[in-house]
Amino acid sequence: MNHLIISFITADRPGIVEVLSDLITKHKGNWQKSSLHQMSGLFAGVIEIATAPENLSALSDELAALDGFKMQIEHAQQDKSAPEAVLVLELTANDRAGIVQEISSIIHHQGGNLLKLVSTQEIAPHAGHELFKAKVTVSANNQNIDAMIDALENLADDLMVDISR
Structure with a gap:
């Protein structure tokens, strides 16, 4: 099987996922992984598709050729390598400008590779201020994990880090 990674953005409207999935099915493709989001009136996503050559x-x-879509299509080889360790970090902090840069910089400088980042802003219950929440998947060398977690936990007094391996 060959793999396509597509990323797209289009005006939000009903039926977008149906259009994409119909086209993938028509060509005997298998929708493998995806992340799809509606943001500010637009619909954007990334999809991994496996299909015969x-x-x-x-x-x-x-x-x-899909009308109204800005589409990026990449042919990819399936990654068979397994990282030494994969961590899922759930981060919560008071929201502030630059927080994603700070977190990604620590992960990078501690030898980690950020595999996935999903973030949101929420209003803190009982306090009313903005919270930054993120679920981050990271691969790292086993020897670097403790230092990376320590660095993240020391980033700010208000940053809470929950870890699962």
């Missing part, structure tokens, strides 16, 4: 070109061409 003989269907790759036609599927890519039809995806690229």
